[in-house]
Amino acid sequence: MSLHQRNGIWYWRKMVDGVLFNRSTKTEDKKLAETMAKKWEHEAVKTVVYDGERPVTLYEAIDSFLGERKHLPSYTSASQHMQHWKNALPNEKMKSLQKHKVQAVVTRRLAEGAAQNTVSVFVTYWNALVNHCKANKLSPGPLLDRVQSKRTRFRIITEQEEAAMLAATCPNAKYPGKTATSDAQRQDNQDVLVCLLHLGARINEAQNLRWSDVDFANNTVLVRRLKNGDDTLLMMTKALRAVLERRYATKIDNWVFPTKSETYKAHAQWVTTVAKRAGVDFEAGKVTSHTFRHSAATRLLRAGMDIRKVQQFLGHKNISSTLVYLHAMPSEVAAHAVSVFDGS
Structure with missing residues (x-):
């Protein structure tokens, strides 16, 4: 088990089939750190060896997602929405992002006055990012609940x-x-x-x-x-x-x-x-x-x-x-x- 201490905190570092895992236990308690490391090592082996997934951070996943869309007309819109996600969430491993924290970003945007249809597209792009990860054997984050778009009244210029x-x-x-x-x-x-x-x-x-x-x-x-x-x-x-x-x-x-x-x-x-x-x-x-x-x-x-x-x-x-x-x-x-x- 690969544990090392830095500034009193224990860190876990492990290479599994060429994929490097590196996480902080956020604790000074070695026994607790060892317990966490065992769990993480089991998850790492399952992810890489059995599921065949490659762990990626949020930014890596977004870069891969946008790279696949550079030739599409929707690229500019996708880039803008993905930048919002980058600004709202830490650059953690996609697999470690918890649904309630990602969903909170959506709730916050609505509370700040963003149009419901804009937020609906915002969520759609997140779920497209998750599905992109799944399709490309990258560890995905959580899928979000859809935000229903509203039929807007047509405003006509006289x-x-x-x-x-x-x-x-x-x-x-x-x-x-x-x-x-x-x-x-x-x-x-x-x-x-x-x-x-x-x-x-x-x-x-x-x-x-x-x-x-x-x-x-x-x-x-x-x-x-x-x-x-x-x-x-x-x-x-x-x-x-x-x-x-x-x-x-x-x-x-x-x-x-x-x-x-x-x-x-x-x-x-x-x-x-x-x-x-x-x-x-x-x-x-x-x-x-x-x-x-x-x-x-x-x-x-x-x-x-x-x-x-x-x-x-x-x-x-x-x-x-x-x-x-x-x-x-x-x-x-x-x-x-x-x-x-x-x-x-």
């Missing part, structure tokens, strides 16, 4: 609110703290808002647009959809083309928005800040970057576009993802149905 938000990002306006840098930032924000609505884009899809995907000759933009969606080749509206032509005249690399691209890992909270500055009514619901995608879909449906065409516009793989927009405006759908049956 044309008046859209105009107010574009005005609130106008770089030529007079405002406190006006500088050349803040003017450039306002222009970037205004241009991204146009892309969000006119492309039905998610924030990362808009901020990561590349010039190689813009074809002025054919008046098209290729939107590389995230979440396993279908990439979409869309025609440019006049407003979108004006934005892209202006930006192209001063382009510095292949990014349409160099300061917001994945190189800088730009956040999306600024959309809510702009909405507040524009005086948008939050009683009707919170305004986020995704509100513009909802608004684009709803405007197309209200204008009479077929649901299948809206699905293609948004890049949804499954029609069920698009049908939620019909559910979001039941009175309009019902009125349309009545007019059809009444022949009016």
Whole structure:
């Protein structure tokens, strides 16, 4: 049995089939330390020899998990959630993490005001990490109880609110703290808002647009959809083309928005800040970057576009993802149905 003492505390160190185990007994009592070491040695042999698992720390497991996902569109989201787990838990062996302590992190995030749907994804990523360990013969941590996601109310931007938000990002306006840098930032924000609505884009899809995907000759933009969606080749509206032509005249690399691209890992909270500055009514619901995608879909449906065409516009793989927009405006759908049956 490999016990050694350091600063009065007994430490256990053991190599099993090339895998090194090293733990503190946190006690000065040698007999107690020997009892703990026997138990740990038995567990180590079972883990390595019989179960064939390799013990890993939390950080090692996360690095392995993210390494497997570097090529996926969800990598940025996974990295952000995994960083939260790194910040919340000590870098202990996954096998030694107790469920109640890991579950406490979830409870704490909810108590601190994190959105339930955000926490739901947070937990889903943890369980995906545990399953990754199991699949790769790494000692896993505990699976957590799922947090049920909430169906959120669709917030639609009216044309008046859209105009107010574009005005609130106008770089030529007079405002406190006006500088050349803040003017450039306002222009970037205004241009991204146009892309969000006119492309039905998610924030990362808009901020990561590349010039190689813009074809002025054919008046098209290729939107590389995230979440396993279908990439979409869309025609440019006049407003979108004006934005892209202006930006192209001063382009510095292949990014349409160099300061917001994945190189800088730009956040999306600024959309809510702009909405507040524009005086948008939050009683009707919170305004986020995704509100513009909802608004684009709803405007197309209200204008009479077929649901299948809206699905293609948004890049949804499954029609069920698009049908939620019909559910979001039941009175309009019902009125349309009545007019059809009444022949009016």
